Amino acid sequence: MVAFLHQVFSGLAMGAVYASLALALVVIYQATHHVNFAQGEMAMFSTYIAWDLIDRGVPYWEAFLLTIAISFLIGMVIERVVIRPFERAPALTVVIVFIGLLVIFNSLAGWRYSYTIKSFESPFPDEPWFGNSFMSSHESGTVVVTLAMLALVYIFFRFTKLGLAMRAAALNPTSSRLVGIRVGWMLAIGWGLAAAIGAIAGMMAAPIVYLDPNMMGGILLFSLAGALLGGIDNPWGAVLGGFIVGVLENVAGAYLVGTEIKLSVALIIIVGVLVAKPSGLFGRRIAARV
Amino acid sequence: MAPILEARGLTAAYGPIQVLHGLDIRVEDGGVTALLGANGAGKTTVLRALCAMVRRGGAASFRGRSLNGQATEDIVRLGIAHVPDGRGTFAALTVNENLRLGAYARRDRAAVKADSARVCGYFPRLAERRQQQAGTLSGGEQQMLAIARALMLRPKLLLLDEPSFGLAPLAVADIFGILRKINRDDGVSMLIVEQNANLALDLADHACVIETGRMAMSGPAAVVRDNEAVRRAYLSY
Ligand SMILES: Nc1ncnc2c1ncn2[C@@H]1O[C@H](COP(=O)(O)OP(=O)(O)O)[C@@H](O)[C@H]1O
Ligand SMILES: [Mg+2]
Numbered sequence: 001m002v003a004f005l006h007q008v009f010s011g012l013a014m015g016a017v018y019a020s021l022a023l024a025l026v027v028i029y030q031a032t033h034h035v036n037f038a039q040g041e042m043a044m045f046s047t048y049i050a051w052d053l054i055d056r057g058v059p060y061w062e063a064f065l066l067t068i069a070i071s072f073l074i075g076m077v078i079e080r081v082v083i084r085p086f087e088r089a090p091a092l093t094v095v096i097v098f099i100g101l102l103v104i105f106n107s108l109a110g111w112r113y114s115y116t117i118k119s120f121e122s123p124f125p126d127e128p129w130f131g132n133s134f135m136s137s138h139e140s141g142t143v144v145v146t147l148a149m150l151a152l153v154y155i156f157f158r159f160t161k162l163g164l165a166m167r168a169a170a171l172n173p174t175s176s177r178l179v180g181i182r183v184g185w186m187l188a189i190g191w192g193l194a195a196a197i198g199a200i201a202g203m204m205a206a207p208i209v210y211l212d213p214n215m216m217g218g219i220l221l222f223s224l225a226g227a228l229l230g231g232i233d234n235p236w237g238a239v240l241g242g243f244i245v246g247v248l249e250n251v252a253g254a255y256l257v258g259t260e261i262k263l264s265v266a267l268i269i270i271v272g273v274l275v276a277k278p279s280g281l282f283g284r285r286i287a288a289r290v
Numbered sequence: 291m292a293p294i295l296e297a298r299g300l301t302a303a304y305g306p307i308q309v310l311h312g313l314d315i316r317v318e319d320g321g322v323t324a325l326l327g328a329n330g331a332g333k334t335t336v337l338r339a340l341c342a343m344v345r346r347g348g349a350a351s352f353r354g355r356s357l358n359g360q361a362t363e364d365i366v367r368l369g370i371a372h373v374p375d376g377r378g379t380f381a382a383l384t385v386n387e388n389l390r391l392g393a394y395a396r397r398d399r400a401a402v403k404a405d406s407a408r409v410c411g412y413f414p415r416l417a418e419r420r421q422q423q424a425g426t427l428s429g430g431e432q433q434m435l436a437i438a439r440a441l442m443l444r445p446k447l448l449l450l451d452e453p454s455f456g457l458a459p460l461a462v463a464d465i466f467g468i469l470r471k472i473n474r475d476d477g478v479s480m481l482i483v484e485q486n487a488n489l490a491l492d493l494a495d496h497a498c499v500i501e502t503g504r505m506a507m508s509g510p511a512a513v514v515r516d517n518e519a520v521r522r523a524y525l526s527y
Contacts, residue, residue, distance in 0.1 A: 161394070168380055168391050175378040177362040178341065178371075179443070180395030 006134050007254045008247050013139035014208065014222075015246020016146035020201035021223035022242040023153065024194035026235045031170040031190050034094050035232070038101035040220030042078075043198030044213060045105045046071040047206050048113050050199070051120055060123045064203060068196045075195025079188040109213040120206035142204040149200050150239060153193075157235075166190060218263050222249060225269040231283020241280065245269060292354070294319040294447055294479045295340070295370075299348035302332075302339040309335045310503040312348065315481070316496065317447065322473055322480040324494035324511060326487050332503040333483040334375045337449045340481075341365050341372050352447065367395045371445035373453065377436040381425030385416055388424050388435055392442025402442070409438045412468050430461035437465065441472065448472075450482040454489060462486070466493060491515045 021039060028036045036042075046067055053063035078101065086097055124141035132140060157163040169176045169186035176183050201223075202216065209215050222245050230241025245266070253262040273280060295317040302310040309332050317323045325333050339346040342362045350357040352368055366372070371392075380388050389409065393402040410417035413434045419427065424435055433453055440448055453469070454462040466489055472478050473493070484490035491497060497514040499506045507520050514520060 161390070164383075164387055164390060165394055168383065168387075171380055171382055172378070174343070175374070175380060176391075177343075178366060178374060178378060179391045179439070180363050180366040181391075182363050 003254075004251070007250045009134035010136075010139055011247035011250030012243060013135065013142045013246070014205070014219075014249065015226075015243035016143045017201045017205045017208075017219060017242075018223040018226045018246050019239040019242030020146055020149065020197050020204070021219060022227035022230070022238040023150070023235055024197040024201070025223060025227045026232055026238045027190050027194045027197070029227075029232050030235075031166075031187050032094075034091070034098070035224065036194065037095070037098040037220070038105060039194065039198055040216030040223070041102045041105035041109075042071070042075065042195050043202035043219075044216040045109050046074075046195065046199035047120065047202035047211060047215070048109050050203050051113075051118060051206075051211055054121065060121065064123070067199050067203065071199035072192040072196040076188045076192035078195075079191035083187075083191070084184065106213050113213070115213055118211040120203075120211040122207040138207050142208075145200065145204060149197065153197070153235075162189070218266070221263060221266040221270075222246070225266040225273075228270055228273045228280055231280030233279065233283040237280055237282030240282070292319055293317060294321075295350070295352050295481065297336075297340065297348065297350040300336065300339055300350060301347040302335050302344045303346075304335075304344060308503070309344075310339060310346075313498075313500065313503070313505055314508075315498055317479050317481050318496065320473075320477050320479055321496060322482060322494040324487070324490035324497040324514075325481060325483045325500065326490065326497060326514075327500040327506070329485075330502075331500045333500065334451055335503075336500070337372060337374070337451055337481070337483060340449065341370065363395075366443065369443065369446035370449065371440035371443040371447070372449040373436045373440045373451060375451040377432050379424045379432055379435050379439065381423065383424060384421055385424055385427070385435060386420040388439050389416075389420075389442050392439035393444075395443060401444075405442055405444060409441050412441075412471070413438050430457050430464075433457060433461070433465060437468070441478075445478060448478050448480045448482075450480060452483055452485060454484060454486050462489070469493060487521075 021043060024039050025035055028034065049070055050063050050067040053066055054060060058066065082097065082101065086094055122138040122141070124137040127137065128135060129137050129140050157167060165181045166186045166189060169181055169183045173183045205219060206215065223242060226242030226245040227238040228241070229245060230237030230239065232238060249262055249265050252265045257265065293316040297313065297315045300310055300313045300315065301308065313336065315323065315336065325336060327333055335344060338344045340350060340357070342360060342365055352370060355368065357365055380391065389406055393405065396402055415431055416434055416438055419431070424432065427435060437453065453465055469480065470493055473480055482490055482493065491511045491514065494511040497511045498508040499514065499520055507514060507517070
């Protein structure tokens, strides 16, 4: 029983990472109806930026905030420069652009930082918090940081004028223009936000999975599974889906399939959701929107 | 009196198909112009062309400023609010959020709050439903919301596309009463598209009748109303 609980709790930490990345996927999906397959590699690259800053002697939390800001800018620039020309392109073209981005970020990281695995420091102490014997302090810290980020994102979308405008632009671009919203910029800010959220996911994941240019491949798959499970149309459903997938992965990895083929859990979830309930547990029906 | 809106030789096309073939349209400052014509004549397209929502040509100016080459968002910021065909409310957002969005282009927060109260005074039904999703409102209430949202811009010119469409007679009378009040008390100029020509001509001082993208007649509202031939041919009553 204790071992089982241990698996559940430590699953929450990776679940938090999946939840963050799932949220990043949803932010872009809601505005464009595309899944950004490069989201994971963008997060990986952000994590290298953080590593670089820390390596140059910047204190952890300053590097953390700086990385979020830089990632936000990179996300915005990518939307303006790379994505925008394909605004009206067929879905397949957009997918290829995303895969192109994925490859570019992967090779850029490999070229700049090499493919050798690096360790990435955790900002949290070595001893577990409050005598919590189920989770390491980094695992609890990851959950706390993620929950704080989610609260901020919620407040932003729910209570600020810009957040409302971004929701409006995603729901109805034509009506949004008629109230004076610059829809193109809302998309760019959405990309920035997604990149910033991804950066947090990357920095929280790196101490667990170590830093290398391929660190995000599996994570993106689990995050996508989480997003689909919760409903890729519903940010909070996707977040919950991410946590659920994290726990499922850990438990299944320990008791069912063995850690080597854990990734197939993600694929089973993705295929299962797409077949049984394409809108996910908490999503709106996808068919109603096209 | 100087016109608040003036379009000369306005053209518009959807892809390769030209729909407007050079229209001259004026709205006097503080005035109401009715835009009449049969279904498919191009009335909706005129409003879209003025707001740069379709590919357009010709010249248009608002308060002496050219609208040529301006994007929809910028035209709105000049003080032109458009209540589009099909209302264009944000169905998934609350009434309150729709109203907040109407004032998106404004920076004067305190005045926005006051206007929100004033607009809800015009439409008490909306005031009771501020936290409700717009999609759950009745047709009449949604039309009210669309107008209320447009008023939140504190516009100088209101473009209205068939505000009576699909509404019960009582709701129609309600809405036109409010439009009259907004025009008279707040001095908001209007360009109004209506199937119900009688209603629109009552409100308007000026009228244009268009037929397949060309001007069939334009002049003072009273003259258009009393012109039997035009009435028979284009307004079908
Ligand atoms: N989105 C569109 N794409 C192509 N053609 C359109 C579109 N909207 C309207 N039209 C065409 O343009 C013409 C004028 O339409 P519209 O302006 O909606 O007329 P009205 O509002 O007077 O009924 C019609 O022939 C209509 O078929
Ligand atoms: Mg029409």
